[in-house]
Amino acid sequence: MSTSARTAALVAGALAWAAPALAERPLSAIDWLSDSVAATGPRKPPPTITPVPGAEPITVMPLGTTLLDAVGLLPPQVSGLPRTFWGPGETQAIARAVRAERVDTLPAVQALLVKLLLAELDPPTGGGPDGQLLLARLDKLLDLGALDQAQALVERAGPTAPSLFRRWFDISLLTGQEDRACSAMRANPGIAPTFPARIFCLARGGDWNAAALTLETGLALGFVKPEEDALLARFLDPALAEESEALRLPTRPSPLIFRMREAIGEPLSTTTLPVAFARADMRPTAGWKARIEAAERLARTGALAPNELLGVWTERKPAASGGLWDRVAALQAFDLAILSGEPEAVTETLAPAWKAMASAELEVPFAQLYGPQLVRMNLPGATGALAFRIGLLSDEYEALAQGREPQTNEEAFLIGIARGGDLQGVPPLGSLAAALRDGFDRPGLGTGPSRLIEEGRLGEAVLAAIDLLTDGAQGDILDVTRGLGLLRRLGLEDAARKSALQLMLLERRG
Incomplete structure (x- = not known):
């Protein structure tokens, strides 16, 4: 995605200072979703009213209808975000900005x-399809690989529309709940499944004859591609x-292809697939090594x-050595020591x-597990200093900093960040x-963020801050300053402090 495209996606052209995207962007969900439902023809457009010149735009919706964009899992009292978070922003511009956000960033920014993404908020009032x-x-x-959260969110909205069902169906395939999704597909007359999805569900339901007949019909009508036929025939x-002979490896396997290849004994490794596929390796049927690799990938994205x-x-003792096994052995030895x-x-x-x-870039999960307990052990010397640094990566960073007398200038700076206080008296420790x-x-x-805040478009301002800190973690020092300042201006103090601490303590730059 080019710099101009990302800037337009972020704030519809308002933030000219937004930073460029990575040269090679990983596959987004929209690139690997299954073609599990088919278009059912044109839908009746919503009623419109010709606006009076100078008047506010009017939105018409049936009584008792819940706006899909308002659906969330975290109410305002939990998320801390106001219901009017999106303000007068335009739905499509905000949606593009959300899709443009990168997932390989600081853990605090991911959180x-x-x-x-999960907050229950009023939809943007600037217009756009619900x-x-x-x-x-x-x-x-x-x-992000957050399938459980995505599943809960789509089920809260109700996976009745084809676009929502498509995502719910794929989540179900990756979490091992395909039978439930197939039952819902059969029970929902508004969902028109594609031939491969219909064949898969018929077979899963035990109706192999109907599945075979459907495959023949799909081939005759041209609704099943040759490569799909080869896989479906083996599946049946x-x-x-x-x-x-073994099938050729697909370039962009969907969850449906992934599950069918697994069923015919030609499974695909998830290590080179988008992180969401790692969820499939968390099932009890997967081997322990695959489960470890999947768990670590998912933990990195939160x-x-x-x-x-x-x-x-x-789960058990490592039976080998080297690489992943050495990491597990070191963790297990420490876990026994802390116990x-x-x-x-x-x-x-x-x-x-x-x-x-x-x-393995798993410092923050480790700190969440052990940091506070480590600090409270009052370990001496270099071990105590390391324990304190680890504790600052946990959620209790501020309380731990309050009880620590700085031993070095670096500790004084870190404590100042954790407390959110004045850092001017602390000697400089480099450009970061x-x-x-x-x-x-x-x-x-700058004028861009200030205008967003003045107009009540807080959500777009937060997306801008997230983007700036992501770029800052890649080495753009000026973006670090702007991103932190914007978060603090928006009242997101905890996220700002955690991001600053992580930038100092983690090797995530450059």
Whole structure:
């Protein structure tokens, strides 16, 4: 995506200072969703009223209808976001901005993005078709691999429209709930399944003859492609799957293709597929190594809770060494040490475990699991300093900083960030620290962000801040200052402090 395209997507041309996207963008959910439903013909357009010149635009909807874009899982008292978060923004422009956000960013930024995606908010009042923002939010959750959250959100909205059902069907395929999705497909006359989806569901329901007849009909009518025919024929006839040569690897496998290839004994590795596919390897039927790799991928995007990751890590003892197994062994040794409460054992195992976590970019889940307990052990020397740094990556960063007397200038700076206080008296620690300090001094935001805030388009301002911090983590120091200043101006103090601490403590830059 070009710089101009991302800028337009972000604030419809208002933020000319938005940074460029990565040169090679990973597949978005919209690129790999199954063609599980077919168009059913033109829909009747909503009624319109000719507006009076100078009057506010009028939206017409049936009584008792719930706006899809208002659906969320986190009410305002939980998310902390006002219902009028989107303000007078335009639905389609905001939806494009949501889809343009990158998922490979700071954990604090990922968490803020997920909160925004799940929040229950009034739709933008600037116009646009209802449901477009909900679809964009769902697709971004799928990009993050947050299938459980996406499933809950689409079920709250009701997967009755084809666009929503398509996403719900794919989520069900990846989470092992395909029979439930097939039952819903059969029960919903408003959903027109494609031939491959219909054949799959007929076979899953045990009606193999109907599935075979449907395949023949689809071929005769040209609704089944040759490559689909080869896969479906093997899916319906296990003997054919055993006798035939292996199928060519698909370039963009959908969840439907993924599940059918698994069924015929030609499974696809999820390691090169979008992170949402990793959820399939979390099923109990998957091997432990595959489960570990999947859990770590999902934890990196915040889609898997740290306790769930720990549960996978500690399922059994490693039976091999090297790479992933060394990481698991180091973690298990430290976990036993922390459970024993023996400072000597913790001191001996902490550094190797932390090195292993850093190599896999899993420092924040590790800190969430152990950080506060580590700090409260009052370990001496270098081990205590490392424990404090780890604690600052946990949710209790501020409380831990309040109880710590700084031992170095760097600790003084980190404590200042954690407390949200004045950093001017702390000696400079390099260009990044200077950029963070400037961000906490509430720098000038520029005309673009200021105008968004003045117009009540807070959501677009938050998306801009997320984008700036993502670029800042890639090395653009000026964007760090602007992003932090914008978050603090918007009252998102916790996200600003966590982002600043992570920029200082994690190797995520450049």
